[in-house]
Amino acid sequence: MALQLGKSPRPPGMTAQKRGPVHPKARRGRAVVAVLPFLDQRPDGGDAHVGEGLAEEVLQALNHLEELQVVSRTTSFRYGGTAISPAAVGRHLHATAILVGTLRKREHLLTLKAELVDVKSGREAWSKAYAFDRQDLFATLDDITRCVASALHVTASIRPRYPVDLEAYEYYLRGRQHYFRFNRHGMRAAAEMFRHSLDLDPNFPSAWASLANCAAYTYIYIDRTESQRELAESCSRKALELDPDLAEAHASRGVALSAAGVADEAEEAFETALCLDPNLYEAAYFYARHCFAAGKPERAIEYFEWAAALRPEDFQAILLVAQVYHSLGLEDEALRARRAGLALVENRLERVPDDVRARYLGANALVALGEHQKGLAWARMARNMDPDDPMLLYNLGCIHALAGDAEESLDCLERAAAGGLTQKDWFIHDGDLDAVRSHPRFQDLLARLGS
Structure with missing residues (x-):
């Protein structure tokens, strides 16, 4: 049974004492x-x-x-x-x-x-x-x-x-453009832009929050080092110190805490962000990802759908919620979401044909919808654009698992982990990997990822 969105006065998990946001x-x-x-x-x-x-x-x-x-x-x-x-x-x-x-x-x-x-x-x-x-x-x-x-x-x-200077704001805008590419090159460029923004205006809280997001992404998906975790922690805390009522700062705090494995405090930060600003896409989207990794698929659905409603043009949330619906056996909802997300991907690729993330998420949807030949062709195109990106390799692992090629799937997953994508909870809960879950190589990979 599909969740009935917009019926509740507050998101799941929101305490009664807090003012629930309007979906x-x-x-x-x-x-x-x-x-x-x-x-x-x-x-x-x-x-x-x-x-x-x-x-x-x-x-x-x-x-x-x-x-x-x-x-x-x-x-x-x-x-x-x-x-x-x-x-x-x-x-x-x-x-x-x-x-x-x-x-x-x-x-x-x-x-x-x-x-x-x-x-x-x-x-x-x-x-x-x-x-x-x-x-x-x-x-x-x-x-x-x-x-x-x-x-x-x-x-x-x-x-x-905050009355930020225009030049600092311009660097911030450029950083956000790079950040939402969600790959290693985009993340490095985004962090550089946010640092330039802070060089010009060290008290710009949104730039601190965004730099925290870059560090958290890097820690989870590229370079799981203590320095990156500490950077996410310190930058998110700085953003909150500068503006305790900024929803963006609370969302970045949630991302940093989620990366550090502090689940309860992360959820509280995300909920606070959505209470302050129910229209903040980043809060809903990253809360959904946190819930999915934490093994809370029903709540992940709520927040992925929330994010998709905030940005109807965004293909990411709707395609990710399709995977969660599928993992719960809600195939009609999964089919609806995949078709809608694929249409958005095709629209995006008409305008930006080198969008790697659109290409591989679209490939996943195509394979899941039974269009294996086209989906695998898209996957090859994505891999040719950035063959060593850990996030891309993980998603290729999912695509090949859905297509029934266990060995190729496991090759990609092992390369993703070796490249820095070490978020074990995502490996555990991702339904796209069910076909390889019992394979000895997958079990060995999970053991190597540790706790």
Whole structure:
């Protein structure tokens, strides 16, 4: 029986004393707003990433308002820079209103013009031009959020954010782009970007939290050394010291504690993060991964579905929840999730054909759906892109196990472990590995992984 999401006032495990977050699927806003990336006015488009980042900040702030529904980033951002009118884009997206803007950087001064268009009439519902110093970045974005909410007759209660310098924020944005590749090269590049951000602004809590996430990932999947565990611990603690009410900091604390094997405290940190910000994807996604590794598949399903609802364009959570459904014998739900996730992967690969993670997670779905030839071809493509990445090798082990090739599966799993992926609990609970679980080589591998 599938879990009924959005029915409970709080996530499983949430203590009654805490204020339970509103599940994203339970929200029924009266207005639907879409946000397009703020267009860079430089002829060479050199600040396009800044325009996208600032628009996403406003989108996420609007997404916190329970009376609004917000079109997902990937769905709306694909229309950025097109010749289609905002009203026409809004009609296509079934939105009530659409926010557009332009951005220009000149040394320490930024100019930004934002405009909210009423989709039904095609007329301007609100607009404002801003000229501000780099340090006033978030204050300006908060004002845009309030003005948009007011124009849509929605109450906006916005928590003030740390006034980070624009250059430090840009490094942070670049770091996040690398981080979500979830491979060794992306993680190294992400950590470097976050360090650059902190060199410019040592009190930027989000950069500390993100650096903690990099260290925790490295500890679990690449380099299980005490120095990486300590880095995850110290950076996550620093983020909390700088901003005890920052959900992102509590989520990174949960990731660090999970990596260190402190399960109960990790769960408390994740739950606190979701109480502070029910719309924080990282909190839901990494809590789901923690629950799965801890042998709590029902709770993992809840939070993977939670993450998938927060980012409908993301293929990771929906494909991982498919595996959990399968492990519980919920084949109809597994089939639904795999088909939905595969469609998202194909969409991603049309735009970014060298996305290794999309390629191998898609390969897993194809093999699980019976399309062995295509799935194994995708697996080979992924392996050719980054043949020694431990996360890739682990997933190849899962794919070959599903395809019935035990020896190739075990070769990949052993190479993954030798390369640093030593999270034993994932090996134990991953249903994709059931076909090789009783094999002597697999049992020997588990013994070598230790406690």
